[in-house]
Amino acid sequence: MRRSRWKESEIEDMLRELPKLKDDRSKAEVYARIHDKKRKKHWIPLIAGVASLFLMVVLASSLIIEKKGTTSQEGSGSSGKLSLSENNETADLERQDASNKANPSEDEQDYQEFSSKQAKIESKDEVSEIEPGKGKKEKNFAQAIYQDDHNNASIITMGIPDNQMNFIVPISIKLKNHDQSDTLKQLVNQMSDINEEKYGLSDYFPLDIKISQGKDTATAHIDFQENSQLLDEDTLFLHSMEETLSYNNIEKMTFSTGGKQGAMFAHAGYLKEVDIPHQKNRTYLLYQKDESSPRFLVPSNMGYQDFEEALQAGKGEADIEGISPAIPHDLKWERISSNGDLVIIQLSDQAAIENSEESLEALEAILFIAKDFGFEKVKFENAPIEEVGQLNLTEDILVPKAPNQVN
Numbered sequence: 331m332r333r334s335r336w337k338e339s340e341i342e343d344m345l346r347e348l349p350k351l352k353d354d355r356s357k358a359e360v361y362a363r364i365h366d367k368k369r370k371k372h373w374i375p376l377i378a379g380v381a382s383l384f385l386m387v388v389l390a391s392s393l394i395i396e397k398k399g400t401t402s403q404e405g406s407g408s409s410g411k412l413s414l415s416e417n418n419e420t421a422d423l424e425r426q427d428a429s430n431k432a433n434p435s436e437d438e439q440d441y442q443e444f445s446s447k448q449a450k451i452e453s454k455d456e457v458s459e460i461e462p463g464k465g466k467k468e469k470n471f472a473q474a475i476y477q478d479d480h481n482n483a484s485i486i487t488m489g490i491p492d493n494q495m496n497f498i499v500p501i502s503i504k505l506k507n508h509d510q511s512d513t514l515k516q517l518v519n520q521m522s523d524i525n526e527e528k529y530g531l532s533d534y535f536p537l538d539i540k541i542s543q544g545k546d547t548a549t550a551h552i553d554f555q556e557n558s559q560l561l562d563e564d565t566l567f568l569h570s571m572e573e574t575l576s577y578n579n580i581e582k583m584t585f586s587t588g589g590k591q592g593a594m595f596a597h598a599g600y601l602k603e604v605d606i607p608h609q610k611n612r613t614y615l616l617y618q619k620d621e622s623s624p625r626f627l628v629p630s631n632m633g634y635q636d637f638e639e640a641l642q643a644g645k646g647e648a649d650i651e652g653i654s655p656a657i658p659h660d661l662k663w664e665r666i667s668s669n670g671d672l673v674i675i676q677l678s679d680q681a682a683i684e685n686s687e688e689s690l691e692a693l694e695a696i697l698f699i700a701k702d703f704g705f706e707k708v709k710f711e712n713a714p715i716e717e718v719g720q721l722n723l724t725e726d727i728l729v730p731k732a733p734n735q736v737n
Contacts, residue, residue, distance in 0.1 A: 500626075549584060563596075657696065671705055676711045685719070
Protein backbone atom coordinates (compact mmCIF):
# COMPACT_ATOMS: atom_id res chain seq x y z
CA MET A 331 0.00 0.00 0.00
CA ARG A 332 1.23 3.41 -0.87
CA ARG A 333 2.15 5.41 2.17
CA SER A 334 1.03 9.01 2.63
CA ARG A 335 3.64 11.63 1.98
CA TRP A 336 2.22 13.77 4.78
CA LYS A 337 3.39 13.32 8.26
CA GLU A 338 0.93 13.70 11.12
CA SER A 339 2.87 16.58 12.59
CA GLU A 340 2.70 18.44 9.33
CA ILE A 341 -1.08 17.91 9.05
CA GLU A 342 -1.63 19.24 12.55
CA ASP A 343 0.46 22.33 11.76
CA MET A 344 -1.57 22.97 8.60
CA LEU A 345 -4.87 22.65 10.49
CA ARG A 346 -3.74 25.15 13.06
CA GLU A 347 -3.05 27.67 10.33
CA LEU A 348 -6.66 27.45 9.01
CA PRO A 349 -9.03 30.32 10.02
CA LYS A 350 -11.26 29.61 13.00
CA LEU A 351 -14.99 28.86 12.32
CA LYS A 352 -17.62 29.95 14.82
CA ASP A 353 -21.42 29.00 14.88
CA ASP A 354 -23.48 31.63 16.70
CA ARG A 355 -26.72 29.53 16.60
CA SER A 356 -28.18 28.19 19.82
CA LYS A 357 -28.86 24.48 20.37
CA ALA A 358 -32.64 25.09 20.05
CA GLU A 359 -32.22 26.69 16.61
CA VAL A 360 -30.09 23.80 15.42
CA TYR A 361 -32.62 21.21 16.63
CA ALA A 362 -35.55 23.13 15.06
CA ARG A 363 -33.77 23.27 11.69
CA ILE A 364 -33.04 19.55 11.80
CA HIS A 365 -36.73 18.84 12.67
CA ASP A 366 -37.95 20.96 9.75
CA LYS A 367 -35.78 19.05 7.35
CA LYS A 368 -37.10 15.75 8.64
CA ARG A 369 -40.77 16.93 8.34
CA LYS A 370 -40.20 18.05 4.75
CA LYS A 371 -38.80 14.63 3.97
CA HIS A 372 -41.99 13.00 5.41
CA TRP A 373 -44.17 14.69 2.79
CA ILE A 374 -42.33 13.02 -0.02
CA PRO A 375 -43.74 9.47 0.52
CA LEU A 376 -47.20 10.89 1.26
CA ILE A 377 -47.30 12.78 -2.05
CA ALA A 378 -46.07 9.70 -3.82
CA GLY A 379 -48.83 7.60 -2.20
CA VAL A 380 -51.56 10.04 -3.24
CA ALA A 381 -50.26 10.05 -6.81
CA SER A 382 -50.26 6.25 -6.86
CA LEU A 383 -53.83 6.14 -5.54
CA PHE A 384 -54.94 8.59 -8.20
CA LEU A 385 -53.38 6.46 -10.94
CA MET A 386 -55.12 3.36 -9.55
CA VAL A 387 -58.49 5.11 -9.57
CA VAL A 388 -58.03 6.21 -13.18
CA LEU A 389 -57.02 2.72 -14.25
CA ALA A 390 -59.93 1.12 -12.34
CA SER A 391 -62.43 3.52 -13.92
CA SER A 392 -61.21 2.69 -17.39
CA LEU A 393 -61.44 -1.01 -16.64
CA ILE A 394 -65.02 -0.64 -15.29
CA ILE A 395 -66.09 1.30 -18.39
CA GLU A 396 -64.61 -1.36 -20.63
CA LYS A 397 -66.29 -4.10 -18.56
CA LYS A 398 -69.71 -2.41 -18.73
CA GLY A 399 -69.35 -2.05 -22.48
CA THR A 400 -68.46 -5.72 -22.76
CA THR A 401 -71.35 -6.71 -20.50
CA SER A 402 -73.90 -4.73 -22.48
CA GLN A 403 -72.65 -6.32 -25.69
CA GLU A 404 -72.81 -9.79 -24.17
CA GLY A 405 -76.28 -9.11 -22.77
CA SER A 406 -77.63 -7.98 -26.14
CA GLY A 407 -76.22 -11.02 -27.80
CA SER A 408 -77.46 -13.61 -25.27
CA SER A 409 -81.22 -12.95 -25.01
CA GLY A 410 -80.89 -10.86 -21.84
CA LYS A 411 -79.22 -13.61 -19.76
CA LEU A 412 -76.62 -12.52 -17.23
CA SER A 413 -73.09 -13.81 -17.56
CA LEU A 414 -71.53 -15.91 -14.82
CA SER A 415 -69.31 -13.03 -13.68
CA GLU A 416 -72.34 -10.76 -13.42
CA ASN A 417 -74.20 -13.37 -11.39
CA ASN A 418 -71.28 -13.57 -9.03
CA GLU A 419 -71.13 -9.79 -8.70
CA THR A 420 -74.88 -9.65 -8.07
CA ALA A 421 -74.60 -12.36 -5.44
CA ASP A 422 -71.74 -10.48 -3.77
CA LEU A 423 -73.79 -7.28 -3.73
CA GLU A 424 -76.79 -9.10 -2.29
CA ARG A 425 -74.65 -10.69 0.40
CA GLN A 426 -73.17 -7.30 1.23
CA ASP A 427 -76.66 -5.75 1.38
CA ALA A 428 -77.89 -8.55 3.64
CA SER A 429 -74.87 -8.06 5.87
CA ASN A 430 -75.59 -4.35 6.07
CA LYS A 431 -79.19 -5.08 6.98
CA ALA A 432 -78.16 -7.60 9.60
CA ASN A 433 -75.57 -5.22 11.05
CA PRO A 434 -76.80 -1.69 10.36
CA SER A 435 -74.75 1.30 11.42
CA GLU A 436 -75.88 3.52 14.28
CA ASP A 437 -77.18 6.15 11.84
CA GLU A 438 -79.14 3.51 9.92
CA GLN A 439 -80.59 2.13 13.17
CA ASP A 440 -81.69 5.61 14.24
CA TYR A 441 -83.26 6.19 10.83
CA GLN A 442 -85.05 2.83 10.92
CA GLU A 443 -86.40 3.55 14.43
CA PHE A 444 -87.61 6.97 13.31
CA SER A 445 -89.23 5.51 10.19
CA SER A 446 -90.94 2.80 12.25
CA LYS A 447 -92.34 5.34 14.73
CA GLN A 448 -93.46 7.60 11.91
CA ALA A 449 -95.21 4.69 10.20
CA LYS A 450 -97.03 3.82 13.42
CA ILE A 451 -98.17 7.41 13.85
CA GLU A 452 -99.39 7.58 10.24
CA SER A 453 -101.14 4.23 10.67
CA LYS A 454 -102.97 5.52 13.76
CA ASP A 455 -103.97 8.67 11.90
CA GLU A 456 -105.39 6.58 9.05
CA VAL A 457 -107.37 4.41 11.48
CA SER A 458 -108.73 7.51 13.20
CA GLU A 459 -109.84 8.99 9.88
CA ILE A 460 -111.47 5.81 8.62
CA GLU A 461 -112.92 4.45 11.84
CA PRO A 462 -113.31 7.28 14.35
CA GLY A 463 -114.44 5.08 17.23
CA LYS A 464 -111.89 2.32 16.80
CA GLY A 465 -108.86 2.24 18.99
CA LYS A 466 -110.08 4.93 21.33
CA LYS A 467 -110.56 4.39 24.99
CA GLU A 468 -114.05 3.12 25.76
CA LYS A 469 -116.22 5.72 27.48
CA ASN A 470 -117.28 4.96 31.03
CA PHE A 471 -120.53 6.90 30.71
CA ALA A 472 -123.47 5.29 28.91
CA GLN A 473 -124.94 8.14 26.86
CA ALA A 474 -128.54 8.69 25.87
CA ILE A 475 -130.19 7.86 22.54
CA TYR A 476 -131.63 10.78 20.59
CA GLN A 477 -134.15 11.04 17.77
CA ASP A 478 -131.43 11.16 15.11
CA ASP A 479 -130.03 7.89 16.45
CA HIS A 480 -133.52 6.42 16.60
CA ASN A 481 -134.36 7.06 12.92
CA ASN A 482 -132.43 4.09 11.54
CA ALA A 483 -132.88 1.69 14.46
CA SER A 484 -135.31 0.45 17.08
CA ILE A 485 -134.67 0.74 20.80
CA ILE A 486 -135.33 -1.80 23.53
CA THR A 487 -135.10 -0.41 27.08
CA MET A 488 -135.12 -2.58 30.19
CA GLY A 489 -135.47 -1.45 33.80
CA ILE A 490 -133.02 -3.51 35.84
CA PRO A 491 -132.49 -3.27 39.63
CA ASP A 492 -129.07 -2.13 40.81
CA ASN A 493 -126.91 -4.63 42.67
CA GLN A 494 -128.47 -3.59 46.02
CA MET A 495 -132.00 -3.47 44.55
CA ASN A 496 -132.54 0.12 45.68
CA PHE A 497 -133.15 1.69 42.25
CA ILE A 498 -134.32 0.63 38.82
CA VAL A 499 -131.68 1.44 36.22
CA PRO A 500 -132.97 1.78 32.64
CA ILE A 501 -130.50 0.52 30.03
CA SER A 502 -131.12 0.66 26.28
CA ILE A 503 -130.08 -1.52 23.37
CA LYS A 504 -130.20 -0.33 19.77
CA LEU A 505 -131.54 -2.88 17.26
CA LYS A 506 -131.17 -2.52 13.49
CA ASN A 507 -133.80 -3.65 10.97
CA HIS A 508 -136.34 -4.35 13.70
CA ASP A 509 -140.08 -4.52 13.07
CA GLN A 510 -141.83 -2.15 15.45
CA SER A 511 -144.88 -4.43 15.58
CA ASP A 512 -142.67 -7.13 17.14
CA THR A 513 -141.35 -5.03 20.02
CA LEU A 514 -142.59 -7.26 22.85
CA LYS A 515 -141.04 -10.37 21.29
CA GLN A 516 -137.72 -8.57 20.92
CA LEU A 517 -138.04 -7.35 24.52
CA VAL A 518 -138.41 -10.93 25.76
CA ASN A 519 -135.39 -11.97 23.68
CA GLN A 520 -133.25 -9.19 25.13
CA MET A 521 -134.37 -10.10 28.67
CA SER A 522 -133.02 -13.58 28.04
CA ASP A 523 -129.73 -12.39 26.54
CA ILE A 524 -128.80 -9.50 28.83
CA ASN A 525 -125.81 -9.95 31.14
CA GLU A 526 -126.73 -7.64 34.00
CA GLU A 527 -123.65 -8.34 36.11
CA LYS A 528 -121.47 -6.97 33.30
CA TYR A 529 -122.96 -3.55 34.04
CA GLY A 530 -122.87 -3.82 37.83
CA LEU A 531 -126.60 -4.64 38.09
CA SER A 532 -128.61 -7.44 39.70
CA ASP A 533 -129.11 -10.71 37.85
CA TYR A 534 -132.84 -10.14 37.39
CA PHE A 535 -133.90 -11.28 33.92
CA PRO A 536 -135.37 -13.45 32.48
CA LEU A 537 -138.55 -13.62 34.55
CA ASP A 538 -140.88 -16.59 35.02
CA ILE A 539 -143.73 -14.82 33.19
CA LYS A 540 -145.19 -14.77 29.70
CA ILE A 541 -145.39 -11.39 28.01
CA SER A 542 -147.61 -10.90 24.97
CA GLN A 543 -149.54 -8.16 23.24
CA GLY A 544 -152.86 -7.25 24.85
CA LYS A 545 -155.99 -6.02 23.15
CA ASP A 546 -154.01 -3.36 21.26
CA THR A 547 -150.40 -2.44 20.50
CA ALA A 548 -150.25 -0.09 23.50
CA THR A 549 -151.09 -2.90 25.94
CA ALA A 550 -148.81 -5.65 27.26
CA HIS A 551 -150.37 -8.73 28.85
CA ILE A 552 -148.44 -10.58 31.59
CA ASP A 553 -149.34 -14.09 32.70
CA PHE A 554 -147.88 -15.40 36.00
CA GLN A 555 -147.29 -18.97 37.05
CA GLU A 556 -149.15 -20.18 40.12
CA ASN A 557 -147.30 -19.19 43.31
CA SER A 558 -144.79 -17.09 41.35
CA GLN A 559 -142.21 -15.40 43.56
CA LEU A 560 -142.80 -12.20 41.60
CA LEU A 561 -146.27 -11.95 43.15
CA ASP A 562 -144.57 -11.67 46.55
CA GLU A 563 -141.90 -9.23 45.32
CA ASP A 564 -144.46 -7.12 43.53
CA THR A 565 -143.06 -3.68 44.41
CA LEU A 566 -139.76 -4.35 42.65
CA PHE A 567 -141.46 -6.20 39.80
CA LEU A 568 -144.08 -3.53 39.05
CA HIS A 569 -141.48 -0.77 39.27
CA SER A 570 -139.18 -2.63 36.86
CA MET A 571 -141.95 -3.37 34.34
CA GLU A 572 -143.27 0.20 34.42
CA GLU A 573 -139.78 1.53 33.66
CA THR A 574 -139.27 -1.08 30.94
CA LEU A 575 -142.58 -0.73 29.11
CA SER A 576 -142.81 3.08 29.34
CA TYR A 577 -139.86 3.41 26.93
CA ASN A 578 -141.36 0.83 24.56
CA ASN A 579 -144.60 2.72 23.79
CA ILE A 580 -146.71 0.60 26.17
CA GLU A 581 -149.37 2.45 28.16
CA LYS A 582 -151.05 -0.38 30.07
CA MET A 583 -150.33 -3.78 31.64
CA THR A 584 -152.99 -6.48 32.06
CA PHE A 585 -152.50 -9.54 34.30
CA SER A 586 -153.51 -13.15 34.51
CA THR A 587 -152.40 -16.12 36.66
CA GLY A 588 -152.22 -19.55 35.08
CA GLY A 589 -154.39 -18.25 32.24
CA LYS A 590 -157.08 -16.86 34.56
CA GLN A 591 -157.77 -13.13 34.64
CA GLY A 592 -156.10 -11.04 37.35
CA ALA A 593 -153.21 -11.55 39.77
CA MET A 594 -152.98 -11.42 43.57
CA PHE A 595 -149.94 -9.38 44.62
CA ALA A 596 -148.57 -9.44 48.16
CA HIS A 597 -148.56 -5.64 48.54
CA ALA A 598 -150.61 -4.20 45.70
CA GLY A 599 -153.46 -6.69 46.17
CA TYR A 600 -155.59 -8.13 43.40
CA LEU A 601 -155.06 -6.38 40.06
CA LYS A 602 -156.44 -6.93 36.58
CA GLU A 603 -154.59 -4.06 34.94
CA VAL A 604 -152.29 -1.13 35.68
CA ASP A 605 -151.79 2.08 33.71
CA ILE A 606 -148.19 3.02 33.01
CA PRO A 607 -147.48 6.69 33.80
CA HIS A 608 -145.14 8.47 31.40
CA GLN A 609 -144.82 11.63 33.47
CA LYS A 610 -143.48 10.83 36.93
CA ASN A 611 -141.86 14.18 37.89
CA ARG A 612 -138.64 12.54 39.11
CA THR A 613 -135.07 13.74 39.33
CA TYR A 614 -132.06 11.82 38.00
CA LEU A 615 -128.93 10.66 39.80
CA LEU A 616 -125.81 8.68 38.83
CA TYR A 617 -125.32 5.01 39.57
CA GLN A 618 -122.02 3.14 39.35
CA LYS A 619 -121.27 -0.08 41.18
CA ASP A 620 -117.48 0.34 41.06
CA GLU A 621 -114.76 1.92 38.95
CA SER A 622 -114.74 -1.00 36.50
CA SER A 623 -118.48 -0.60 35.80
CA PRO A 624 -120.10 2.05 33.59
CA ARG A 625 -121.97 5.04 35.00
CA PHE A 626 -125.72 5.20 34.41
CA LEU A 627 -128.34 7.88 34.83
CA VAL A 628 -130.97 6.52 37.20
CA PRO A 629 -134.39 8.02 38.05
CA SER A 630 -135.24 8.67 41.68
CA ASN A 631 -137.86 6.62 43.54
CA MET A 632 -139.89 9.70 44.45
CA GLY A 633 -141.49 12.54 42.52
CA TYR A 634 -141.23 16.33 42.99
CA GLN A 635 -143.78 19.11 42.78
CA ASP A 636 -142.03 21.24 40.17
CA PHE A 637 -139.22 21.08 37.67
CA GLU A 638 -136.79 23.37 39.50
CA GLU A 639 -137.16 21.39 42.72
CA ALA A 640 -136.31 18.22 40.81
CA LEU A 641 -133.28 19.95 39.26
CA GLN A 642 -132.02 20.97 42.68
CA ALA A 643 -132.57 17.42 43.96
CA GLY A 644 -130.26 16.20 41.18
CA LYS A 645 -127.42 17.90 43.08
CA GLY A 646 -128.23 16.15 46.35
CA GLU A 647 -126.01 13.59 48.02
CA ALA A 648 -127.69 10.23 48.56
CA ASP A 649 -126.45 8.09 51.42
CA ILE A 650 -126.76 4.98 49.26
CA GLU A 651 -123.88 2.89 47.95
CA GLY A 652 -123.18 3.50 44.27
CA ILE A 653 -125.41 6.61 44.02
CA SER A 654 -124.00 10.12 43.47
CA PRO A 655 -125.32 13.50 42.22
CA ALA A 656 -125.82 13.82 38.47
CA ILE A 657 -125.72 17.63 38.48
CA PRO A 658 -122.64 19.35 40.01
CA HIS A 659 -123.11 22.17 42.49
CA ASP A 660 -121.22 24.65 40.29
CA LEU A 661 -123.73 24.26 37.45
CA LYS A 662 -125.89 27.21 38.53
CA TRP A 663 -128.92 28.92 36.98
CA GLU A 664 -130.61 32.28 37.55
CA ARG A 665 -134.21 31.43 36.64
CA ILE A 666 -136.36 28.83 34.92
CA SER A 667 -139.39 29.50 32.72
CA SER A 668 -141.50 27.49 30.30
CA ASN A 669 -143.43 28.05 27.10
CA GLY A 670 -145.65 25.10 26.23
CA ASP A 671 -143.47 22.02 25.72
CA LEU A 672 -140.27 24.14 25.98
CA VAL A 673 -138.49 24.78 29.28
CA ILE A 674 -135.92 27.60 29.37
CA ILE A 675 -133.00 27.48 31.82
CA GLN A 676 -131.21 30.82 32.28
CA LEU A 677 -127.71 29.87 33.38
CA SER A 678 -125.72 32.12 35.71
CA ASP A 679 -122.43 33.70 34.74
CA GLN A 680 -120.69 31.32 37.14
CA ALA A 681 -122.19 28.18 35.59
CA ALA A 682 -119.35 25.68 35.12
CA ILE A 683 -119.88 23.84 31.84
CA GLU A 684 -117.09 22.29 29.77
CA ASN A 685 -116.97 20.06 26.73
CA SER A 686 -116.40 17.03 28.92
CA GLU A 687 -118.04 13.76 29.86
CA GLU A 688 -119.01 15.12 33.29
CA SER A 689 -120.80 18.15 31.81
CA LEU A 690 -122.55 15.92 29.28
CA GLU A 691 -123.78 13.69 32.12
CA ALA A 692 -125.20 16.72 33.92
CA LEU A 693 -126.92 18.14 30.84
CA GLU A 694 -128.44 14.78 29.93
CA ALA A 695 -129.72 14.40 33.50
CA ILE A 696 -131.45 17.79 33.09
CA LEU A 697 -132.92 16.68 29.75
CA PHE A 698 -134.36 13.52 31.30
CA ILE A 699 -135.77 15.46 34.25
CA ALA A 700 -137.47 17.74 31.72
CA LYS A 701 -138.80 14.66 29.89
CA ASP A 702 -140.18 13.32 33.18
CA PHE A 703 -142.08 16.59 33.63
CA GLY A 704 -143.62 16.38 30.16
CA PHE A 705 -141.33 18.83 28.34
CA GLU A 706 -140.14 18.00 24.84
CA LYS A 707 -137.43 20.67 24.41
CA VAL A 708 -134.88 22.44 26.62
CA LYS A 709 -133.22 25.78 25.97
CA PHE A 710 -130.00 26.73 27.81
CA GLU A 711 -129.44 30.47 27.80
CA ASN A 712 -126.15 32.22 28.64
CA ALA A 713 -124.14 29.02 28.26
CA PRO A 714 -120.35 29.62 28.50
CA ILE A 715 -119.65 27.37 25.47
CA GLU A 716 -121.63 26.47 22.37
CA GLU A 717 -121.34 22.68 22.33
CA VAL A 718 -120.99 19.83 24.80
CA GLY A 719 -120.56 16.52 23.03
CA GLN A 720 -123.29 16.31 20.42
CA LEU A 721 -125.46 18.89 22.19
CA ASN A 722 -125.68 22.37 20.62
CA LEU A 723 -126.32 24.80 23.48
CA THR A 724 -127.22 27.63 21.10
CA GLU A 725 -130.41 25.85 19.98
CA ASP A 726 -133.48 24.24 21.52
CA ILE A 727 -132.52 20.65 22.41
CA LEU A 728 -135.01 17.82 21.97
CA VAL A 729 -135.18 15.55 25.00
CA PRO A 730 -133.64 12.10 24.41
CA LYS A 731 -135.65 9.06 23.42
CA ALA A 732 -134.04 6.63 25.86
CA PRO A 733 -131.23 6.59 28.46
CA ASN A 734 -128.02 4.61 28.92
CA GLN A 735 -127.19 2.94 25.62
CA VAL A 736 -124.96 -0.09 26.22
CA ASN A 737 -124.21 -1.28 22.67
